[in-house]
Amino acid sequence: MERQFVSQLGHNSPVQQVFLASDKQLRPNRNGNLYLQVELSDRSGMVQARQWNASEEDYKAFENGDYVYVDGATQLFQGNVQLIATRIRRAREDEVDEADYMTLESTTINEMRTRFVEIMRGIKSAPVARLAAAFLDDEAFMDKFCRAPAGMKNHHAYQGGLLDHVLSLAELSLLVAPRYPNLDGDKLLLGVFLHDAAKVDELTYERDIAYSDEGQLLGHMAMALTMVDQKAAEAVKKDGMPLPDKLLVEIKHMIISHHGKYEYGSAKLPMTLEAVALHHLDNLDAKMASFTQLMKDCPNVDSPWTQYFSQIGRKLYKGEVGQK
CATH class of the missing domain: 2.40.50.140 (Nucleic acid-binding proteins)
Incomplete structure (x- = not known):
């Protein structure tokens, strides 16, 4: 068969x-x-x-x-x-x-990684670039970053999904940041990179996707704060130059506020322009991915409408059958 x-x-x-x-x-x-x-x-x-x-x-x-x-x-x-x-x-x-079980081919993941690193290496702010480099230069971390999913089920829940999601956000940031002169595009890019970075250890993903014990007990936002401190220390040790405390606090704030609401798991509400932008871009990309998947999985193949989805409180319009 x-x-x-x-x-x-x-x-x-x-x-x-x-x-x-x-x-x-x-x-x-x-x-x-x-x-x-x-x-x-x-x-x-x-x-x-x-x-x-x-x-x-x-x-x-x-x-x-x-x-x-x-x-x-x-x-x-x-x-x-x-x-x-x-x-x-x-x-x-x-x-x-x-x-049959790999959503993204290895060549596609390699191409995405190359583009993502190119974007991050383009950061102009020296302190932001140094912290980004501490992650980018860590081959073990980047290997996991490029294999990890972005979630369990809701969006980008496949190997390579985290890179797929974060690259999409990085490309969106390059488009959005120039529209708002008071928004620091470099900080936004670093927030994009690190907001879900601890999912490399929060989840296990050799085949099926599950939570690690650390991920179940702490969650990726709490875990990411430790990662930022560790990489900041590595950057300082490498060149002997301190990183601004204010920068580290603002990056950590972006991480713990990116879900946008307390009921969605944020420890704080977004309070900086960069944190506000990150939350809305993250939500946009997640929604587009999850809604697209719902349309794709819908059994109503002969109808322009999906069935009613209780989790989002609506049907979705797929367009006329046979048309894009």
């Missing part, structure tokens, strides 16, 4: 193929019978799967991050496609083509 990617799965389609498994749970239904719930993904997206009347053996047959071969069929549930599996087993090596 020719592979169908998650984004191509429709209602009542038979499925016999390999997916990447994550977030598996063995749960009881209302009658106390156990069922297996697991997220299945490929490079196009993710689908929820359930296996009814499951056992402990079914649960232990594979681990999160394994490639699994699934027999089953799809159905619509509350407007979304879900997969009802009759069997899930760990896939054999000869059944797996890892390219």
